[in-house]
Amino acid sequence: MLILQLWEILRRHTDPTRRMSVQAMMRKLKSEYGTEIDRRTVKDNLLKMKEFGLPIEYDERTRVHKKTGEEFTSIHNWYYDAEIEDLELKYLIDGLLFSKNIPKHMLKDLIEKIVSLGSAQFKATHEHMVPVEQIGDPNPQFFYTLEILDEAIREEKMVQFQYLEYNHRKKTQPRRRDDGSIREYRINPYRIIASNGWYYLLCNHEEHEGLSQYRVDRITEIRLLDEPALPLARNKGYRKGLKLPKHMAEHIYMFTGPAVKCVFNAPLSFMQQIIDWFGTDIRVRKTDDEQVEITVTVNETAMLHWALQYGPSVTVTAPESLVQRLQETLKEMGARYGL
The missing domain is CATH 1.10.10.10 (Winged helix-like DNA-binding domain superfamily/Winged helix DNA-binding domain)
Structure with a gap:
């Protein structure tokens, strides 16, 4: 005692x-x-x-x-003499505060537990931290879903779940098929990854080739199946395994689909944003004192959205399919605004 x-x-x-x-x-x-x-x-x-x-x-x-x-x-x-430094605890708390998945009451409990591990001074300055109000409707099954996915990945088993989406009443409901029945997803799970404050399940849908991404907070009614998952190496392009940094750079908005080689022009002063999004595994060619040509391998749909986001600064030149999609999208947008 x-x-x-x-x-x-x-x-x-x-x-x-x-x-x-x-x-x-x-x-x-x-x-x-x-x-x-x-x-x-x-x-x-x-x-x-x-x-x-x-x-x-x-x-x-x-x-x-x-x-x-x-x-x-x-x-x-x-x-x-704490096994973890106060600064490290602060990073953990910041990571929780930036998370968009955790319900507010659970977030508050987690922060209090982390604060209790700190020094007396750390506790005194962080004991009254309050999480900000969250956007959207937190999924109460979030941690249970993570637990089942972790078990499925560890034991190399398939899972089945429903996937939530918002209706016009701002409430979540399971995604349905054309006939009105609730759609069930049978999935081969491989990794849980974090991107832009969200957790994603990196997996293979048994009805499709290649890898897909699903937001973990939108998964509900998950079940662990007693069926072996398709090995990751059996997916096209992943025979030698998954290079996660490369995959993340190629799927900047977590869209499903293969990555393609894209080329765009941008001001030299825009290099910081380019590196922030795509990393350093890109090809850069200086075209003059103020402009650069960038070649990057990325999901085409993600590149479409990125090019629209930074439209005033970038000009996509390849592939031709992406250039055409941008032209069609911009025409549709112009028509909506009477241009």
Whole structure:
């Protein structure tokens, strides 16, 4: 019991910048737990905790015995030395706050648990953090879905689920077939990946070739099937496995479909945005002092949306199929706005 009390005192009240003497711990034991104990017992228990491998540290000081003149080492100023740094905890919290999948009440609980792992100073500055209101309707089955997908990927099994979409009442409902029946998806799952604040399931739909992506927060009524999943290497283009950074660069908006070679022109000053989106695995040719020609391998539909987003700055020149799709899209947009 004493060890648990000392552990809580050190964890809640100390860190490398706020250390505590044995005398101060004795006062805390009395005020917080009603425990009165002598100094030697406290010190012996602290040393046991250190031997057990708990992350606690202390300062050592070399002193000289007044009577014998012999040197000895005194131990003082104990503190909890967190296994994870405050800055690392902050990154974890920031990652949670940027997540668009986690329901607000669960997000608050997770943040509180992470804050409890920090130093006394970290706790004092982060104990009142409140998540912002989320956009959309959080899926209450989100964590259960992640659990089933994790098990399916680990055991190489298929899954079956329904996929949600919004109706005109701003409520989610299962996607349906043309005859009105709810559509069931039978999937070979491979990876769970994060992109732009969302979690996606990277998988193969048994009715289609190649890889597909599904938003995990839109998956509902998931079931683990007792059927072996199609190995990833059996998918066209993935015989040697999945190079995730390459796949992410080629599917910037997570559209399903193969990647193609695209060429576009852009101002040299636009290079930062290009690298942010496509990474450095691109071909760059400087055409003059102010312009560059970029060649990148990317999903064609994703490139269509990207080119529309950055229309004033980029001009797509290849492939011809993409140029034609952009022309048709721009004509349709112009007609809607009376141009």
